[in-house]
Amino acid sequence: MAEQKGKKVEDIKKEAEAKKCPVSKSLYYIEEFLAGPMCGKCFPCEMGVYEAKIRLKNLTEGRGSESDIFAIRRIASDMLESSRCKRGKDTATFILEWMGTDVFKEHVEGRCPDRECISLIEYRIIPEKCIICGDCHDACKDDAITGEKKKGYKSGYLPFEIRQKRCTKCGECIKVCPTNAIVIVDVKAKEPVGV
Numbered sequence: 559m560a561e562q563k564g565k566k567v568e569d570i571k572k573e574a575e576a577k578k579c580p581v582s583k584s585l586y587y588i589e590e591f592l593a594g595p596m597c598g599k600c601f602p603c604e605m606g607v608y609e610a611k612i613r614l615k616n617l618t619e620g621r622g623s624e625s626d627i628f629a630i631r632r633i634a635s636d637m638l639e640s641s642r643c644k645r646g647k648d649t650a651t652f653i654l655e656w657m658g659t660d661v662f663k664e665h666v667e668g669r670c671p672d673r674e675c676i677s678l679i680e681y682r683i684i685p686e687k688c689i690i691c692g693d694c695h696d697a698c699k700d701d702a703i704t705g706e707k708k709k710g711y712k713s714g715y716l717p718f719e720i721r722q723k724r725c726t727k728c729g730e731c732i733k734v735c736p737t738n739a740i741v742i743v744d745v746k747a748k749e750p751v752g753v
């Protein structure tokens with residue numbers, strides 16, 4: 559039997575399960591499997607997981623297509639059938655299990671329903687709910703929020719807005735907003751939900 563390196567596949571699976579999105583779970587698992595237990599002694603597993611990592615990254619980063627899903631399923635099926643050890647077969651079983659929903663397809667359409675794949679989401683401020691307190695601005699360490707706090711003697715304020723290019727999707731602003739005026743939406747959404 560091939561030698562085991564690093565973490566056990568069961569432990570990597572448990573860590574991956576802490577994520578909500580099945581595509582993120584699969585990518586996390588594959589990256590950790592490559593960094594540890596994958597020994598490279600048989601072809602379907604060695605080549606398969608490298609390709610699966612690229613295909614999964616395409617999906618989490620908004621470049622995914624149906625052919626990525628098709629390829630990941632093919633790789634997992636080949637690994638299940640032809641991997642030389644249990645680690646490769648278990649890996650294939652986990653990936654096929656995570657693929658058992660429509661979530662992979664939704665990523666091809668540009669949506670992460672669990673709002674975990676940061677390339678597919680944006681944080682936005684709903685102007686109607688914003689009381690111009692500036693708490694989000696103070697909480698943002700990346701200087702991604704522009705706007706002016708309300709001042710009694712001024713009538714016109716610069717509304718608070720999130721500069722998407724600077725936003726790292728850390729989520730700190732949502733935690734401090736007193737009126738739930740900040741929402742997470744699909745990048746492709748024209749308007750924030752809940753307006």
Ligand code: SF4
Nearest residue numbers: 599600603641643646
């Ligand atoms: S299936 Fe097992 S033996 Fe083959 S490369 Fe993967 S970990 Fe190594």
Ligand code: SF4
Nearest residue numbers: 698725726728729731
């Ligand atoms: S998610 Fe983080 S980086 Fe983006 S605006 Fe909010 S606090 Fe700033």
Ligand code: SF4
Nearest residue numbers: 688689691692694735
């Ligand atoms: S914390 Fe909320 S209410 Fe206050 S400025 Fe930011 S978005 Fe508006």
